[in-house]
Amino acid sequence: MRECHLSLLVCPECQATLALSQIESGDGDRVRSGTLTCVSCQAAFPIIDHIPRFVSSDNYARNFGLEWTRHARTQYDSHSGATVSEGRFFKETGWPRDLAGEHILEVGSGSGRFTEQAAKTGAMVVSFDFSFAVEANYASNGHKANVLIVQADLLKMPLRRGFFDKLYCFGVLQHTPDVRRSFLSLPPMLKPCGDLCVDVYSKKVWWVELLVKGRWIRPLTRHLPPHVLYALVNRYVRLMWPLATQINKLPLGMHINLALLVADYRGHFDLSEEMLKEWAILDTFDLLSAYYDQPQTVQTLQQWFEEAGLDDIRVHLGFNGIEGHGKAPQADR
Ligand SMILES: C[S@@+](CC[C@H](N)C(=O)[O-])C[C@H]1O[C@@H](n2cnc3c(N)ncnc32)[C@H](O)[C@@H]1O
Incomplete structure (x- = not known):
């Protein structure tokens, strides 16, 4: 720092x-x-x-520490040459590209692929994660004068409340033990009229959750030591890749591959074959290793935004499941 x-x-x-x-x-x-x-x-x-x-790395998110340090650059646009993270960051937040003079808080940064995007706006970005993924983020973004990276828990943030102009939290809430409580910890960090943008996985019908989201095997895999599971996933995805290539050509091929535990993004993201394999290993590990994975419904997220007393609420299906936007109320209310 x-x-x-x-x-x-x-x-x-x-x-x-x-x-x-x-x-x-x-x-x-x-x-x-x-x-x-x-x-x-x-x-x-x-x-x-x-x-x-502010926390030890020996916690329920240690799988993410391993995931994001092994794949420290995989999903960075500056690594892949694609605009996946940039497109998602600006489309999902709806924020302008110039935010100089503002303070942005990023909750649950992972490797920091969105920190890179937020930092480009010129805002001061404070970014934290519960796991040692912060080390990957520091390696990529820590040298920037407008970035502060911290290891902390969203339930006990070492940060000033009522201070931030903007807060985003992507792909994090479903991976915490109490999703509602985690969500409700976010709005108090915003200054009056500050912007909140979150996304959370959406709950699918039970058989999709079971077959396509790996629920049948997660009770076993989430308890494996992360380095053991990672070695297994790495070998498995590489072994399955030629078969997955053929399956991908079938109708619903991407979903069949997911049911076979290969997160295959061919046809979805415009990336080289080698990068697609890297993403497949990363996301298959992500699917199987997260200790908590609790998707939500649009109605539930909408209720939480209302409970938090936010204004201009918009909750809808989006890029990574359900997206929610809201504004902190004005100071005089
Ligand atoms: C799926 S990753 C998403 C990372 C990043 N936002 C992205 O989309 O690339 C979820 C992240 O949430 C973090 N996380 C889980 N519980 C947390 C908590 N209580 N406080 C802060 N971060 C947490 C994990 O360590 C992990 O890096």
């Missing part, structure tokens, strides 16, 4: 100011390691490899 970003952080326990001490090594104004101490309750949090850590 940079010393000048300290004012963006607060104590996750009591919301008081944090003081930076014991800087063990510095690099310009970038702090490689040190300690953040709460001036009020004295809680202390380490900075390790440039990243303030």
Whole structure:
């Protein structure tokens, strides 16, 4: 982190100011390691490899730590040459391309492919994740002057409430233990009239969930050590690839491949064969490894937006399941 970003952080326990001490090594104004101490309750949090850590990496999201460090660049547009992440970020949020002067909060960054997009707007981007995926994000985006990357839990954010102009949270909520509670933790971070944009997987009919979403095998796979499951998925997808190539040519071939546990995006994304295989390994592992996977309905997400008291609510099916948009109420309400 940079010393000048300290004012963006607060104590996750009591919301008081944090003081930076014991800087063990510095690099310009970038702090490689040190300690953040709460001036009020004295809680202390380490900075390790440039990243303030408010949680340990040994938690239910450790599969994502492995996923996003093994595939640190796979879904980056700047790696694939495609515009998949850029297209999704701007289409889904509906935000302008120039947001200089604003503060954006990204909740659950994974490898940081959307951090890259948010940073391009010129806004100050604060991005965090529960897992050690933050290390992949730091490697790609941490050098940028307008990016602060933190490891934290969305239920205990070390960030100022009522402060952010915009907040997005893509593909995260269904992977938390209590999806409603996770959702409701987001709106308080926005300043009056601030924009919220989330997406969450949509619940399909039971047999689709069972066959195409791997529900029949997840009770086993989600308990496997991530590195063991990853090795199995890697070998399996590579072995199945020639067969999946033929199946993909059939009507509903993509869905048949998913039922066979190969996340095959041929015909969906315009990527090279090698990249499609990389995406298949990444997304098959994602499907089978997430400890929690709790898709929702449009009605439920709509209810949560209303419960949070947001204005201009729009909830609909979209790119990654269900998309929801809303605005924090004006200050005088
Ligand atoms: C499917 S990934 C999505 C990553 C990224 N948003 C993307 O779309 O590429 C879900 C991410 O949510 C993170 N996550 C899960 N629970 C979280 C929590 N309580 N607080 C913050 N992040 C969390 C995981 O670590 C994981 O990186």
